[in-house]
Amino acid sequence: MISFRPLRAEDAEAVARIERESFPTPWSREDFWREASNDFACYIVALEDAEIIGFGGCWISFEEAQVTNIALTSAQRGRGLGRLLMTRLMCAAAERGAERMTLEVRPSNTPALRLYEGLGFAAIGVRRKYYQDNGEDAILMWHTKLKDFADERCSAETDARD
Numbered sequence: 568m569i570s571f572r573p574l575r576a577e578d579a580e581a582v583a584r585i586e587r588e589s590f591p592t593p594w595s596r597e598d599f600w601r602e603a604s605n606d607f608a609c610y611i612v613a614l615e616d617a618e619i620i621g622f623g624g625c626w627i628s629f630e631e632a633q634v635t636n637i638a639l640t641s642a643q644r645g646r647g648l649g650r651l652l653m654t655r656l657m658c659a660a661a662e663r664g665a666e667r668m669t670l671e672v673r674p675s676n677t678p679a680l681r682l683y684e685g686l687g688f689a690a691i692g693v694r695r696k697y698y699q700d701n702g703e704d705a706i707l708m709w710h711t712k713l714k715d716f717a718d719e720r721c722s723a724e725t726d727a728r729d
Contacts, residue, residue, distance in 0.1 A: 574610035634670035661717030671705035
């Protein structure tokens with residue numbers, strides 16, 4: 568069974584391992600340890616039974632949430648869990664008062680682009696040479712109706728059962 572809960576400091580090593588597997592310039596264990604106690608951060612982990620298989624996070628400032636990272640282990644990708652994880656993150660941000668959410672995504676990351684568009688995000692611009700590892704641009708995306716999304720999707724049962 569897949570379940571979700573807030574990030575805890577003791578999750579930092581497992582989350583950093585997934586981060587290293589997923590991104591060319593990963594955050595460290597210490598970064599996630601600090602995020603677990605950051606009042607402006609909202610992070611959740613996805614678990615299969617007791618094992619952390621993914622995580623997502625954002626920073627919330629006033630009514631805006633900025634997605635920092637979202638990732639699943641390579642073994643869990645392609646199962647629809649990214650949509651569940653992102654939906655949970657959006658709901659958690661809305662519960663904390665966010666009305667809008669923004670993120671950057673690589674133009675080459677077609678699965679992520681489809682996921683975000685399917686959840687109501689719209690491309691509004693480009694950040695030139697945003698990614699440090701290869702100088703790739705980033706597509707800037709916004710979701711401007713997070714409260715409506717949360718009202719519609721967050722009250723339903725969101726745990727997945729295989």
